[in-house]
Amino acid sequence: MSALLEVDSVSVSFDGFKAINNLSFNIGAVELRAVIGPNGAGKTTFMDIVTGKTKPDAGRVLWGEDSRSLLKMNEAQIARAGVGRKFQRPTVFEDQSVSANLTMALKANRGPFGVLFWRPSATSAARVAELAEEVGLSEQIDRKAGELSHGQKQWLEIGMLLAQEPRLLLVDEPAAGMTLAEREQTTTLLRRLAETRAVVVVEHDMDFVRRLECKVTVLHQGSVLAEGSLDHVTRNPDVIEVYLGR
């Protein structure tokens, strides 16, 4: 079994509306994948299921080499297992400094008592500095996250994700609200990250997806419509019909 994440015949409905309908989907351990689809195709719900926010009505979600079921775990346990999620709207802790935000995200014991007796070390301080450097926030490290610009918050959140060192990274519309240069930077970062782990990008923006140069999965009405390279799927008549044809 080479897949890191295996989503198998998953269905979920809200008040009779089938948000995810018999969805099956695999991600390898080292892979960059873009998930596209029109509004209501079930992209966000798919991420909610993988991260434990929503429990599906049917199906399996298996994780890792030993194929553990993610459905029995809560959000925190899934995150600790190595699934990182970046929200569409940047969510950082605005009341706290950039370094505190990053320190919190650092891979370490997450239990209350572990955290209580955790003390910053030279390594942890260096790692925070390094992460800040990487996302271009070295200068802002002691500022409150709430004082950062929108783009900087995006970067801080990405920095926090890196600090978590996830094996699977779920990224929800990273390009939203970014300048062209920032998009450029984001693309590079995502591609570099995908060299050592699995990255799933949910995106609207076709140009951005094209830049990622990766395998694309098209969702429609809660199930996979097509899969392959962007060029491949854009030639698929079904895809053109439901998505591009509009």
Next chain:
Amino acid sequence: MTRQPFILRNPSILIVLAVLAAFTVAVTLMSAAYGNGAIPTSMVKVLGKTLCLALAAVAMDLVWGYLGILSLGQMAFFALGGYMVGQWLMYARTETIVAASLAQNPIPATPLELQEAVANQIFGVVGSSDLPLVWTFAHSLTLQLILVVAVPGILALVFGWLAFRSRVNGVYLSILTQAMTLALALWLFQNDSGFRGNNGLSGLQNIPGLEGRDQATLSVWFLWASAAALAVFYVLAAWLVSGKFGSVIRAIRDDETRVRFLGYPVEGFKLVVFTLAAMITAIAGALYYPQAGIINPAELMPIASIYLAVWVAIGGRGRLYGAIIGAVVVSLLSSWFTGGRAPDIRLPGYVVHWVDWWQVALGLSFVLVTLFAPKGIAGIFDRLSGLRAPRRAAPRKQEVKA
């Protein structure tokens, strides 16, 4: 890497400790027992009790200001602490009295007779003469002191586990904590609850074993104990909120979901803080009621806990010293105004008696604070210190690189 002890990194802690020490010394020097008697013993007791309330407010600030749970049941833990220590105080003292009176008999009393006589003395008022099961450990100070933290701790743990597990939060959780307090109060109001119904426990100001000391001396000792407890737990609370733990709980307050996606077991953190705060509150209560002398179920009606929240809000939540300021200022002002010592205001055609109008003024001022000064009194301090000292970004940077 060298790292300053966290107390030195937080000057506010030193200031609070210094003020507390100065206050304690000053009161001692003006007390009847150890000084010139400028402060009457009753006032020493009021001040000692105020320190206990301040400690309860600090715990409330941990739960509300830092963790974001508006618990409207904190005073239940406070009163439980009082009840637990009160059981020993009342039992031991009654035992002494009863033993003395039984010694008048020609035949020495058996242990069973002694216990029955004690039970009759304590529970005669609710028409019972058996010692209830909950008084099993009342003869032992050590065991009751353990219960002071154990009973509220376990209650908080169980309640918190149930509530947090089902992800009840926000106003729902507040209402639930209020319901818990009300349930406990109603339970204690019953005559057969084992805690003497609405009579409560009384005579707690008489400390068994210290009969030789007068109330003037005891009041100062309790003031010291209260000040010491406040100091110790203030430092503990400050330590708790200063490091990464503090970061995480504030993060939970601001965005619980996001913290979950970082992999932190949010419920575990909530449970730790909620339980710890309950225990601290219980200790405050255990020190408060021997100074008050009496405890009854009215003490844990929901309104008391809401007042605690009011003090913290007026003092400034999310600031530990804010909680102390709020508790001290508002509770002392309240007792001054409702004690009938405040001068009446004579308006043309109407005389404002503060006894009647203080509650109205407090309610309205509370609305005003919520509307116009959400950070409370401590917020004003912050603004002042913010004017004096600019950002301390630079020194921290060096620290990171060192």
Next chain:
Amino acid sequence: MMAFRASLRLFPALLLALSLLALPQISAANPALEAVIADNLDQIEKPSRRTVEPLIAEIAATGPEGLALLSAWASRNLGMTDDGRLLIVDGDSATDAATGAAVTGADPKMLRPNSGVRGVIEGALVAGEISSPDPARRAAALSSIARDGTSAHLDALRAAPAEEDPALAARRDRVEKLLTIRFDTDTAARVAAIEEMAGDVSLDFRAALNPLLATSRIAATEEPANANIARELSVGGGDFSEEAAIALMTSEGLLQPKLSSADQRNALAANIVDGHVGGVPVGQLNDPAARDRAYEALEAAGTVPPAATEAEAGAALEATRFFDTYAEPDKAVTDAARAAQMRAEVRLTAMKGVDLGLDALSLASIYFLAAIGLAITFGVMRVINMAHGEFIMMGAYTAYVVQTMIANRTLSLIVALPLAFVVTFGAGVLLYRLVIRHLANRPLETLLATFGVSIALQQLAKNIFGTQARPLTAPAWLEGAITFNDVISISSIRVAIFVLALLFLGLFLFIMKRTRVGLEVRAVTQNPGMASSMGINPDRIAMLTFGLGSGIAGIAGVAIGLFAQVTSELGQQYIVQSFMTVVVGGVGNIWGTLAGAGLIGVLSKVIESFNPSNTLAAQTFMILFIVIFIQFRPRGIIPQRGRAAEA
């Protein structure tokens, strides 16, 4: 003895009836009666239960004067003069029984017939009444018999001619059956009567059964031969403790009294010799075993009386059997009575259930009225209004003020209801404009700010109206209760509140589903952003809903004030229950509130019914139940659905 006391109470009624009848002819002499009296003076002076019957029948046959004489005789108001005349004595005055002439200055010897004779007289009198041609008098006679029947009445009822009036016939039949159960000597007749009435839950039938099933507890070595045994008790099992068994044996003299520890101590104290009691040093007597040794030594020396030891008590317990025996000797009757009582209890339980349901329904209506406003504001704005209870209080005080100005209770209520709505609507709008609007999206702050308003309003009410409770009197047509039978009844005020709750449910549904405002409110609830982009002013809608919620609280206040005392703390008593109702029901849905109120009302009453004397414990369990309930349905019975719920 029973019959004696019963007849004392029965007689005034009969007497009255008789004297009314006798009045017009009072002066007319009755020669027949005179003759009978003259012939039977000895019998009248010293009557015998066995032989007096023909004489009484003779006297009764002489007409109204004879009956008057009999009733005076039975009630011991008949005196005999030395010259053999009979006088009916009433206080200081007296009349000749035969002639009806007033007699003064006589000093008659009062006749005191025994209860047996009185029973015979009574029977004769009732027989006369029960066969009276006037249905009203027959009904009155039946009523007095139903109240205080005796075996003589039973005979009279049976001997009386058939009743023509069907309603009276049914009543008579019923009374006869009840008397049969109590007094008939024929077992089969009693059992038949019991079986015929089995399942009846009326108080009179249960009262007739109770004495049959009364038991007394006895201790004996052998099963008593001719007692009607209800059951044999096993010592230590359930309701019969060892202490009770020993106490019973002691009281029946089967066992020496055990020595209480106080008695033992006193005995020991009385026998201290040189610091020793029975050879045991006093200092050691804080040990129960040492006390026993000392007492045994004294017992051996004969200084103190012997007392039962544990071993003796144990042996006596072994040797003794304990029985509950019926006072009623007839087993067939007690068996039938027991079966009938069982059936009555089953039906009674069912009816109590219905009664409980009615109580629960009215409680639920009150909670619904109190909580509906809270639910509206919480549903639409996510705001907990801690001053909601004070709005309830405000409504009640409004009604009180109106009542002091308008004397007519009905009119004042009609004025008070809309006025309370207007006053609290205004207060709600004011609170919204001044406070809540400025705390948008900060629910915890809103909670505390409204709490500030709540304590201010409470104190304000105290300052204005004082601390003592103000009565709010309901109009006369709301007093009293609707009674279905001996068990099921409900007070009219509670019915009115139920109707009011239904009315508001209807009104609310109408506003929400059929009006423009309702549409806008729903839109704002579901998606405020979208609603405002469609030209709805969310601020205005929020203000209106807040006012509406507060207004309903005011009306709830009037309703609550009608059966509770109006004090400044009135609202506080309902606010927690209102919160519970909203939380349990689920927010943003009127049916949720209804379900919550129903659940809490029913549950409160059910828990209360387990231990009616302890309402505090009931409330405690109620709240605990809710805390646990929230575990399983964190969003209430009817949760808000869709993405809005996630926020």
